[in-house]
Amino acid sequence: MDFELSDEQKQLKKTVQDFAENEILPVAKEYDRKEKYPHDIVEKAAENGMLGAQIPIEYGGAGYDVLDTAIIVEELFAADPGIGFCLTASGFGTEAIIEFGTEDQKEEYLEPIATGDAISGAAISEPDTGSDVSSVSTRAEKDGDEYVINGNKMWISNGTVGDYFVVLCKTDPDAEGRYNGFSQIIVEADRDGFEADKITGKLGIRASDTAELILDDVRVPEENLIGTEGMGFLQQMQFFDATRTGVAAQAVGIAKGAAERALEYAQEREQFGRPIGDFQAIQHKLADMHTETEAARNLTYKSAWSVDNSDGQLTKLASMAKEFASRVAVDTANEAVQIHGGSGYVDDFDVERFYRDAKITQIYEGTTEIQKMIIARELQGKGMT
Template sequence: MEFALSDEQQQLRDEVRRFADNEIKPVASEHDAGESYPHGVMDAAAEMGLLAPHVPVEYGGVGYSALENAIITEELFAADPGVGLCVSSAGFGAEALIEFGTDDQKERVLPEVTAGDAVMGSAISEPQAGSDVTSVATRAEKDGDEWVINGSKMWITNGTVADYFVVVCETDPEVEDRYSGYSQILVEADRDGLTREKITGKLGIRASDTAELRFDDVRVPEENLIGQRGMGFLQLMQFFDETRTAVAAQGVGIARGAAERALAYAEEREQFGRPIGDFQAIEHKLAEMHTNTEAARWLTYRSAWAVDESPDDVTMLASMAKEFASRTAVEVANEAVQVHGGAGFVNDHDVERFYRDSKITQIYEGTTEIQKNIIARELFDKGF
């Protein structure tokens, strides 16, 4: 049992931390306030090889493991969750191509993404289908050698900036097994009939682009089907095991970033003639914040290890990691604001932004309640 990062992993963490300090922190508040996508940061991230680094080397990526991706994600989110999400989600949906796509699909799309020439999006949620994926109503019907897609998607990350979408569609509504009627289809963003509308006014992660997509007789060639027809639901469940681990890493990054800022403020802010960090009430807050962050990190690392090494364990571990790390992010960010007092209630300090950004980790990629359902189901099925 080894609890230390390898020399290469430690070097990776240090390099990403320097990148985040130099490229993300200086512009974070600007992109949050303007709800603007950080194109300059994305260009710099492409040069660093940080866009979809899990893509295999033969398709332009670095081939990093889930653990190494978790390390990268934590560093990006500790600098700023909104801009960090833009970098970490540039290849959102690439997992479907890596695992199930054809050679042509991989060769056509993945090198563009890793080079920073294209962005991907995963189109799953709909206005009436969030936690219940089997309620997806977007329909794809065969017409000759094409798929014709109609429907709408909501809350889509990278919605107006993406060049490619992996779209979950109902392709076989007549099947008796409700889990076998769905497929994933690759859709280029410039297809006729696809319209996109940016969603603004979000509580947090404002730098990250979010949009509603509408498909009106969008035609794509039949070879855009990803994997086997009717296997979309099962593909998606594997995808969630990986992305929930990534969201757990986001939560760890948010918690660490908030905790570090609270510690620094407690050392410099004085009341009653001494730093507030000298008071036991603040000391206990800081101790709990850092302890819970450390616990969340190692549960996340355990889940990331399982993604690569122990598939039978990953579903429960990914849900455990996401539930705990996202809860830790919200609680630590809340306490960081409390440590800052009135100063934490305005955007002069980063903790105000971290507090707003933290909440989404308990919602996307499956709500906290869904994670608890999954954990309980796995316990009843396999035991502890």
């Protein structure tokens, strides 16, 4: 086994670190406080070729695999999870177009994401539908050569800034089988009947844009259907191994950022005439934080490798990586605040923000409880039931 990153991956890591240090760190606190989407930083990232990591080269993207993308995500989130999310999520939903879209769809919708001229989103969750994706009730009915879509989507990333969304709809309510009768359809945000209401007051990742989408008789041409009608749910499930690995990488980045800041503070802060890092209680905390972060990184990288190589245990590893890394992120951020003491309770120090940001990694792309169910089912050979 070779755990060493390639020269190209090392350079990629360094490039992202430099960008984060120069463009993200100086303004991260401001965007968090204002709950403001960082359009200017997204534009700079596009200029530096840092958007559309997963988009194939022939459509203007970087064509990175899941492991390369995990490296990018980790470094951006180690700088600031909120802005890091905005940059890595600017192409939400494009996975479906890359895998199942027509050539016309790929040419029209992928390249603008990579160049920063468009932002996309994936609209799956609904007010009454969280982890149970199969209970989606948004309807898309055929009317001639158009689909007429009605429904609400909730907690949608890029909701008020997105140019188009890949919407999971019920196209055949009479289809037999729990997972049949769903379709993925591209809906442009400028369509009549489309409305996005921004959600504010989030605990963390406040720079990111989150909204409720309301679709009221929204008409789109049948050419906006992605792949085969009725197969949308099964298509969607194919991406969770990659996206959950991505969330694990987010969590590793948060843990890394919190652990590094805690170490720096422990070396500078003095009590009783010496740095607090000299005290065994603090040393033990630092040792645990950095050890667990390294363990989470290795599990996440293994999961990414498994997805890239279509390994048979990829679903189990993706859920393991997300569950473990998100737990490490929350625990490490908590300990970072503890090491900072009262200073960690105010936003003068980054660890306060990391503490708030960490929690979401245990919720989106399937809660911790869902991940444990998946792991147990995979161990027993039961898979999706």
